[in-house]
Amino acid sequence: MTTPQDGHAIRAEHVSRHFEMGETVIRAVDDITLEVVRGEFLALLGASGSGKSTLLNLLAGLDRPTSGAVFVESRNLAEMSPLELARYRSRTVGMVFQAFNLLPRMTLEENVELPLRLAEIDRAERHARVREALECVGLAGRLAHRPSELSGGEQQRAALARALVNRPSILLADEPTGNLDSKTGLEVMNLLDEFKRGLGMTIVMVTHEAPLADRYADRIAVVADGKLVKDGVRQ
Amino acid sequence: MKIGDLAELAVRNLREALLRNSLTTIGVAVGVASLVAMLSLGVGLQQFTNKRLANSGLFNAIFVAPRTNFAGFIRGNHAPAAHPLPLTEAARLEMAKLPGVVQVYPEIRFITEVRFNHIPYTTVVSSVPSSDRNDVAFQKMQGRFFTGLDADEAILRMGFAHQLSKDTASLIGRDLVLHYAAREPLTAQTEANDAGTSSAANSSSGSSSGGFSIVPKTTKLRIVGIVEHQPGEGFGGFRDSQVYIPLHVAQTLQATQVSDLQQMLQGHSRQRTYASLTVRVKTSAQVPGVEKEIKKMGFRTFSLFDASRNLRLLFALLDLLLGIFGSLALAVATLGIVNTLVMAILERRREIGVLKALGAADADVKQIFFAEAGVMGVLGGVVGVGLGWFIGRMINLGTNYYLHQHKLPSVNISAVPWWLALGAIAFAVGVSLAAGIYPAARAAKLNPVEALRYE
Numbered sequence: 111m112t113t114p115q116d117g118h119a120i121r122a123e124h125v126s127r128h129f130e131m132g133e134t135v136i137r138a139v140d141d142i143t144l145e146v147v148r149g150e151f152l153a154l155l156g157a158s159g160s161g162k163s164t165l166l167n168l169l170a171g172l173d174r175p176t177s178g179a180v181f182v183e184s185r186n187l188a189e190m191s192p193l194e195l196a197r198y199r200s201r202t203v204g205m206v207f208q209a210f211n212l213l214p215r216m217t218l219e220e221n222v223e224l225p226l227r228l229a230e231i232d233r234a235e236r237h238a239r240v241r242e243a244l245e246c247v248g249l250a251g252r253l254a255h256r257p258s259e260l261s262g263g264e265q266q267r268a269a270l271a272r273a274l275v276n277r278p279s280i281l282l283a284d285e286p287t288g289n290l291d292s293k294t295g296l297e298v299m300n301l302l303d304e305f306k307r308g309l310g311m312t313i314v315m316v317t318h319e320a321p322l323a324d325r326y327a328d329r330i331a332v333v334a335d336g337k338l339v340k341d342g343v344r345q
Numbered sequence: 346m347k348i349g350d351l352a353e354l355a356v357r358n359l360r361e362a363l364l365r366n367s368l369t370t371i372g373v374a375v376g377v378a379s380l381v382a383m384l385s386l387g388v389g390l391q392q393f394t395n396k397r398l399a400n401s402g403l404f405n406a407i408f409v410a411p412r413t414n415f416a417g418f419i420r421g422n423h424a425p426a427a428h429p430l431p432l433t434e435a436a437r438l439e440m441a442k443l444p445g446v447v448q449v450y451p452e453i454r455f456i457t458e459v460r461f462n463h464i465p466y467t468t469v470v471s472s473v474p475s476s477d478r479n480d481v482a483f484q485k486m487q488g489r490f491f492t493g494l495d496a497d498e499a500i501l502r503m504g505f506a507h508q509l510s511k512d513t514a515s516l517i518g519r520d521l522v523l524h525y526a527a528r529e530p531l532t533a534q535t536e537a538n539d540a541g542t543s544s545a546a547n548s549s550s551g552s553s554s555g556g557f558s559i560v561p562k563t564t565k566l567r568i569v570g571i572v573e574h575q576p577g578e579g580f581g582g583f584r585d586s587q588v589y590i591p592l593h594v595a596q597t598l599q600a601t602q603v604s605d606l607q608q609m610l611q612g613h614s615r616q617r618t619y620a621s622l623t624v625r626v627k628t629s630a631q632v633p634g635v636e637k638e639i640k641k642m643g644f645r646t647f648s649l650f651d652a653s654r655n656l657r658l659l660f661a662l663l664d665l666l667l668g669i670f671g672s673l674a675l676a677v678a679t680l681g682i683v684n685t686l687v688m689a690i691l692e693r694r695r696e697i698g699v700l701k702a703l704g705a706a707d708a709d710v711k712q713i714f715f716a717e718a719g720v721m722g723v724l725g726g727v728v729g730v731g732l733g734w735f736i737g738r739m740i741n742l743g744t745n746y747y748l749h750q751h752k753l754p755s756v757n758i759s760a761v762p763w764w765l766a767l768g769a770i771a772f773a774v775g776v777s778l779a780a781g782i783y784p785a786a787r788a789a790k791l792n793p794v795e796a797l798r799y800e
């Protein structure tokens with residue numbers, strides 16, 4: 111196994127994730143090798159069911175590959191204990207989803223505070239960091255609101271604030287604009303672009319919308335049937 | 346996660362499904378209440394009985410008698426191995442020196458004539474040791490207990506007081522004249538000093554009976570109190586006397602007792618001996634040790650200590666039974682917690698997935714559900730203890746109402762001591778946490794990828 115080069119934030123080597131469904135085996139991710147450079151914005155493009163989310167979950171350490179290895183900042187996720195993986199998700203990566211996944215029973219402030227609680231950040235520091243993160247996404251005035259009181263775009267921005275609040279170096283976004291109209295979708299994309307430029311974050315975004323990928327990503331990797339079919343810097 | 350955050354999140358989560366979680370918590374509270382009410386009855390009854398027993402003086406007393414008490418009567422049976430060891434004053438002092446012994450005293454009892462307003466009455470007079478002060482009979486008396494051990498005072502039984510006057514309360518403070526037969530040794534004159542307390546000593550033709558002569562005497566006693574029941578209840582009418590006088594006064598009177606006759610027959614009347622002695626020890630736990638020592642000295646002993654041990658065993662069993670019945674409701678409440686938490690997991694699948702994606706370890710998820718179970722346990726426990734106490738009070742109130750209706754003295758049969766309250770809350774929390782084990786483990790094991798899949 112080759113050691114990952116220093117410049118790589120993420121490096122997936124011959125990663126496969128197979129699901130056994132009775133007799134048949136679903137190869138959701140099938141022998142993908144992929145590198146993401148630090149500070150790069152990579153778009154994972156592909157049709158529905160092509161295995162994009164499964165690959166993203168492997169990078170997030172939420173799932174373990176059937177074979178192959180994932181290195182993130184020179185650390186092999188396969189060698190991490192469940193507790194280390196939890197810590198990795200807490201400190202190194204931030205995640206946003208198509209369904210926003212804000213906890214409906216909590217206010218925005220409590221939602222954004224959640225990763226800080228899990229990381230056992232001091233109470234005194236939390237408040238300032240929650241404010242800062244919500245200011246970043248333009249929702250500082252809505253601390254006490256519940257997700258249901260927000261529009262879709264606002265909810266996704268709040269989810270971005272929650273993903274950011276622990277200051278991770280990598281952002282993993284699974285179809286963040288999938289539930290949004292094109293205008294609010296662009297707002298979210300602009301925020302991602304800001305994070306990349308302003309905070310130097312590495313971003314991997316799953317999408318099936320080629321125009322968005324074309325416009326914002328540094329590089330586009332196309333996935334089909336669990337395989338990487340095209341990987342290149344956009345023109 | 347930190348404890349404070351866990352508790353905060355738990356309360357937060359419980360508040361969301363308020364109705365369901367309240368009902369579950371009330372279930373726990375009712376379970377704890379039934380446990381507390383049951384045990385408070387057990388504890389209350391035990392305290393009540395213990396107090397009565399301690400006051401009766403039955404369980405910290407040893408009764409001592411010579412080894413073969415009545416063998417002397419039957420001449421034919423008289424063993425050649427001399428007389429049984431007599432209970433002498435020296436033996437009494439020796440027993441008093443044993444560790445744990447509070448007092449060793451004889452039972453002095455004689456039939457005599459008392460005069461009140463110059464009218465004679467024949468009655469039985471008994472001595473009362475100072476340790477009887479706490480006897481229930483003297484705690485609920487009219488007037489008061491003796492001022493001192495050698496005060497020339499008397500306490501009357503209510504029945505006798507009624508014979509003396511319709512208005513029994515007016516008797517207190519009045520004088521009673523005791524006419525009795527005193528023994529005086531024929532040879533020595535020394536004991537004449539002892540009769541000094543007698544107000545009037547009159548010696549004339551006392552009938553001689555071997556070692557001493559019997560001389561009629563009188564003494565004046567002030568009535569200080571009237572008791573309803575006889576002290577030392579439970580001795581089986583051992584002391585069915587009408588007039589009680591302090592032990593020391595009784596001893597100095599040197600009145601002739603029934604047992605003297607016995608001594609005369611046995612032929613060692615020269616030395617003053619006792620037919621029996623009562624040994625009081627500090628606590629009932631010391632009874633067996635002291636009893637063994639006295640047996641070694643060569644006397645017969647009798648105590649109710651073994652009987653009290655059985656009683657304690659009975660109460661332990663009663664508490665156990667009451668506890669088991671009380672716990673049944675709590676067991677049912679536990680199932681309620683399991684059910685509520687399992688339902689919460691089904692509803693909060695996505696939330697659990699999100700938590701894991703945000704960096705929650707399995708242990709964090711487990712702790713969140715544990716904390717929710719624990720908070721329900723604490724709330725249920727606290728409310729339940731209050732409720733249980735209230736139920737106990739109600740039972741007490743009902744019982745006392747019934748007793749009052751039947752003109753019986755009121756009792757306290759329910760008690761919630763602090764250890765029961767704290768224990769019940771701790772038990773509720775423990776049981777709730779145990780109920781949380783399965784749901785929490787299930788929540789922690791939930792696969793985040795599946796939980797997060799967009800539906």
Ligand SMILES: Nc1ncnc2c1ncn2[C@@H]1O[C@H](COP(=O)(O)OP(=O)(O)O)[C@@H](O)[C@H]1O
Binds near residue numbers: 138160795
């Ligand atoms: N846990 C699973 N069990 C069985 N099949 C799965 C599971 N997760 C994903 N799949 C299958 O793997 C394939 C890829 O899914 P996914 O990664 O969600 O695709 P995408 O995100 O590109 O739409 C699909 O055919 C899906 O049905």
Ligand SMILES: [Mg+2]
Binds near residue numbers: 163
């Ligand atoms: Mg997907």
